[in-house]
Amino acid sequence: MWKNIRILLLLLVLAGVAIHTWLDRIATHSWKETLWVGIYPLNGDGTPSAQHYTDGLTVKDFAGIETFFAREAHRYGVRIEQPVHVELYPQGSELPPVLPPDAGPLGIAWWSLKLRWFAAHATQVPVRAPPRIRIFVLYHDPSTLDTVPDSHGLQKGLVGVVHAFAQPGMVGSNNIVIAHELMHTLGASDKYAPGTGEPLYPMGFAEPERQPLYPQALAEIMAGRRALSEHEFEMPQALRDVVVGPATALEIHWNHP
Ligand SMILES: [Zn+2]
Secondary structure: OHHHHHHHHHHHHHHHHHHHHHHHHHHHHOOOOOEEEEEEEEEOOOOHHHHHHHHOOOHHHHHHHHHHHHHHHHHOOOOOOOOEEEEEOOOOOOOOOOOOOOOOHHHHHHHHHHHHHHHHHHOOOOOOOOOOEEEEEEEEOHHHOOOOOOOEEEOOOOEEEEEEEOOHHHHHHHHHHHHHHHHHHOOOOOOEOOOOOOEOOOOOEOOOOOOOOOOOOOEEOOOOOEEOOOOOEEOOOOHHHEEOOHHHHHHOOOOOO
C-alpha cells in the first residue's frame, strides 16, 4: 500500500516537472508575448573591484541585448515589437553551483538539478515579479584571470550562468555571452568546434555565401566569433556585429511567416 503511494507521489512529481518544462517550452517558443529575462549580478571572485563594478550596473548596460533580439527577430518575421525585455535584479550573495570540469553525463544532470533548485530559491525578490528566464552573471576582476570560466545556458529550467569581466569596456562582449546563453535556454545549439572554438561552416558563419569568404564582417550568435581566415577568428566587440543565422533561428522557432 505505502509502496504504491510512494510510487504514485514520485510519478506525480515527475509529471509535474514534465508539464512545467512543456509549458516553459510553449511560452518561450510562441514569440507572441515579450519574454522577460532577469539578470542577477553576482560578485564572481569576491574582489572589491568586481564589487565596485557590480554596484555601478544599471539596466542600461544590458539594453544592447533587447535591441539585438528585436532587430534579429524582426528579420525573421517575428511581429511583436519587443521580443525580449531585460530586467536587472539586486545583487545576490550566494554563488550558483559549479559544474566540475570533468563531470560526466550523470554529473551534469545532477549539477543542472542543483542549478534549477538554486535558481528557484536565490531569485525571490519581494515586490518584483519573477522573470521567465533567469541569468546569473558572475563578474570577475580581469586582472585576476586571462579567460573567464565557461558559461552555461539550460533550456530545462530556463536558467543561465554567465561569467563576465568587471570592466566598463567589456559591456559589449559580456552582452554577447549573455545573449548566447539566453539563446541556449531557448533551445539553440552551439555552432563552433568544441576544441578550438572555430566557427563551423556554414551554419556558424554570418555570411556563408560571402565572396571572398574571409574575413567575415559579422559573427553568428551561436558561433560567437567571426572568422578572419580559415584558422583565425575573433570575438566581436558588441552585439551590433552579431547576427542570428537561419539554423539558430529555426531552433528557437523564429520560422513563423
Ligand atoms: Zn554555447
